[in-house]
Amino acid sequence: MARSDRELRGKILEYLRKHHGDICRHWFDDLDMIGVEGGVLRFVVAEPVRLRYLQRTATNAFSEAAQAVTGRLLPVRFLAPLNGQSATRFPDRSSGIGSAPMLDGSDTPASLDEQMVLSPDFSFDQFVVGPENRLAHAAALAVADRPGRAYNPFVIHGGVGLGKTHLLQAVCQAVLARQPSARVVYISCATFIDAFHECVKAGRMPEFRHRFRNVDLLVIDDVHLLSRHEQTQDEFFHTFNALHQSGRQIMLSSDVAPTEIPALEERLTSRFNSGLVARVDRPSFETRVAIIKAKAKLQQLEIPDDVPAYVAARIDTNIRELEGALARIRAMAQANIAPVSLDVAKQALAQEPRRDSERSPSIHVIIEAVTRYYNLKVTDLLGKKRHKSVALPRQVAMWLARRHTRYSLEEIGGHIGGRDHSTVLHAVRTVDHRRQIDGSLSSDVARLERSLARRDEETPAQE
Ligand code: ADP
Ligand code: MG
Numbered sequence: 001m002a003r004s005d006r007e008l009r010g011k012i013l014e015y016l017r018k019h020h021g022d023i024c025r026h027w028f029d030d031l032d033m034i035g036v037e038g039g040v041l042r043f044v045v046a047e048p049v050r051l052r053y054l055q056r057t058a059t060n061a062f063s064e065a066a067q068a069v070t071g072r073l074l075p076v077r078f079l080a081p082l083n084g085q086s087a088t089r090f091p092d093r094s095s096g097i098g099s100a101p102m103l104d105g106s107d108t109p110a111s112l113d114e115q116m117v118l119s120p121d122f123s124f125d126q127f128v129v130g131p132e133n134r135l136a137h138a139a140a141l142a143v144a145d146r147p148g149r150a151y152n153p154f155v156i157h158g159g160v161g162l163g164k165t166h167l168l169q170a171v172c173q174a175v176l177a178r179q180p181s182a183r184v185v186y187i188s189c190a191t192f193i194d195a196f197h198e199c200v201k202a203g204r205m206p207e208f209r210h211r212f213r214n215v216d217l218l219v220i221d222d223v224h225l226l227s228r229h230e231q232t233q234d235e236f237f238h239t240f241n242a243l244h245q246s247g248r249q250i251m252l253s254s255d256v257a258p259t260e261i262p263a264l265e266e267r268l269t270s271r272f273n274s275g276l277v278a279r280v281d282r283p284s285f286e287t288r289v290a291i292i293k294a295k296a297k298l299q300q301l302e303i304p305d306d307v308p309a310y311v312a313a314r315i316d317t318n319i320r321e322l323e324g325a326l327a328r329i330r331a332m333a334q335a336n337i338a339p340v341s342l343d344v345a346k347q348a349l350a351q352e353p354r355r356d357s358e359r360s361p362s363i364h365v366i367i368e369a370v371t372r373y374y375n376l377k378v379t380d381l382l383g384k385k386r387h388k389s390v391a392l393p394r395q396v397a398m399w400l401a402r403r404h405t406r407y408s409l410e411e412i413g414g415h416i417g418g419r420d421h422s423t424v425l426h427a428v429r430t431v432d433h434r435r436q437i438d439g440s441l442s443s444d445v446a447r448l449e450r451s452l453a454r455r456d457e458e459t460p461a462q463e
Contacts, residue, residue: 001033008069009033015065017300021330022421023057024300025120041066041076049120049173054078056117057422116186121298122169128294130287133163136278140167144174147182147217147249151276153240155223157254158280161318161411164253165418167280168219171251175217183215188418189225190383196232208235213242217249221418223272224254225379228263240271250275283319288312291319295326303329303340310345324408325349361452363401363415369451370397373444382417395427396445402428404452 001009009031017024032044043062045051054062055078062076124144129137136158142150156164172186187195192212199208212218218239226233243250254261257279258272283291292308295301311325325348332348333340361369371381374393381394394416401412402424409421409428416424435442 002035005033005035011069012062012065015068016061019065020058020061021299021301021334022327023061025053026298026300027120028300036074039075041074043076043078044081045078046081047120048080048176049118051078051080052117053120057420116184118169118172118186120173122166123173124170126294126298127163127166127170128287128291130283130290132281132283132287133167136163136167136280139276139278140171141174143249143251144171147175148247152244152247153250153252153272153275155252155254155258155272155275155277156280157257157277159255159282159318161320161414162280162282163319164280165221168221168251168253172217172219182217184217184219185212185215186219186221188383189220189222190379190417192220192236193225193229193232193379194383194385196235200231209239212239215243215248217251218243219251221253222255223252224256224261224264225382226264226268227261229379230265233265233268237265237268237271240268244271282316285312285316288316288319288322292322292326295323299326299330301326301330301340304342306342307340307345310342311349314349320411320414324411327408327410361404363405363407363412366397366400366404366452367416369448370400373448373451384417392441395431396441396448398424398427399431399445400448400452404449 013024013028016028027050032046034042034044036042041062043054045054059076059078062078063074066074066076124141127133127137136156139151139154140156143152143154156167158164169186172184175182176184195208195211199205220236226236240250252272258264258269258277261269289308289312292303292311296303296308307329311322311329315321315325329340329345329348333344336344336347338344367378367381370376370393371378374389376390376393380390381397383390385391398412398416401407401416402409405412407415409424413419413421413424431441431445435445
């Protein structure tokens with residue numbers, strides 16, 4: 001990289017740390033900038049998961065930074081290296097879907113076409129091990145090492161925000177790093193259910209089967225959502241058997257133990273229990289401190305030694321909430337134009353009435369109210385369908401959660417189908433804007449707010 005380019009890159013990163021600290025990661029320092037061509041500033045990123053992260057979350061912020069630093073309009077693009085090697089490493093294409101001629105049409109059901117998105121934050125490197133997750137972590141490493149041969153299936157269960165998705169994605173990334181041609185499919189159960197229904201309706205079951213049965217590693221996140229979906233359970237049973245019999249790896253996560261998933265067929269429960277079932281528990285104080293330190297380092301946020309212990313003492317529910325607290329501390333420091341200190345942390349968390357005594361509705365209550373109001377299934381609301389009939393209620397749910405709970409954007413996204421903070425922010429802005437111009441939307445929202453308030457009076461203590 002030429003010296004002038006290095007300088008430009010340094011300034012861009014400095015601007016980002018100052019104005020968009022939440023998206024910055026320590027590995028930004030290794031980004032390869034190849035300069036301006038055709039009026040576009042280009043970065044080459046060899047690692048597919050990082051490339052996807054940048055394209056999805058960082059393009060606008062980088063373009064803004066490039067403009068601020070150079071004083072001219074300079075859009076930024078993130079590209080894979082030209083030799084094409086890394087394009088074939090794209091996890092979403094590794095399922096073999098691209099090579100199936102029958103899937104070429106643009107009318108492929110949306111959820112089948114859903115791109116697999118892995119987060120570079122969810123790697124083994126970034127996972128803090130403690131007594132609460134040691135078994136799950138060790139088993140995940142073993143599975144990544146010998147897919148199909150260590151534990152099959154491998155099931156992780158435990159409450160929300162305790163690292164299930166993180167571990168599942170870490171395995172996917174480790175497998176792909178070692179064997180780029182491995183056919184890996186990571187999918188949320190809600191998307192799996194959506195895809196199944198769409199394919200049934202469109203008469204495209206061969207494609208569905210092709211997609212899920214020709215893989216080396218199939219990961220279904222939040223499999224408890226299969227509860228009460230009898231047809232999908234039946235299909236999944238056959239998918240499971242096809243993969244298992246040919247020694248391909250299956251990994252699942254669930255918020256309860258397999259035997260406790262309501263209305264799950266016995267033959268599935270027994271299959272889930274036939275491999276290794278590992279539970280993740282709430283993190284201890286020591287683990288919480290270690291996690292806060294690790295997250296701050298990942299996000300290049302400088303925090304003095306007394307802050308992690310303070311946060312860990314106040315927040316003991318789950319790791320997603322620890323991350324939310326860290327985000328608020330960062331925002332508070334930024335608002336004060338001061339570095340993070342214990343005072344800043346106290347200030348940031350003081351605004352939080354303790355969540356358990358709070359009278360605001362939980363996200364679950366909001367999800368329930370919105371699905372009832374719009375007559376939707378929870379799996380649809382949490383799933384990936386982008387049809388207006390689902391997309392708008394989903395945005396309304398995010399808006400309500402933002403307005404009526406103390407959850408951060410990350411936390412809300414995590415609860416509503418594992419979306420990232422920028423998606424939630426976009427939803428909040430969209431609803432804010434549309435409420436102004438669309439009378440029927442504004443009265444829908446008002447009615448929903450009233451129903452949440454009524455529910456609150458009836459049942460003061462929730463979650
Ligand atoms: P779950 O799927 O169990 O609801 P996630 O895997 O999405 O939870 O974890 C929520 C957040 O907490 C993620 O940002 C994840 O990186 C983080 N996290 C969870 N467990 C750990 C851990 N042991 N070390 C580091 N980060 C963790
Ligand atoms: Mg999860």
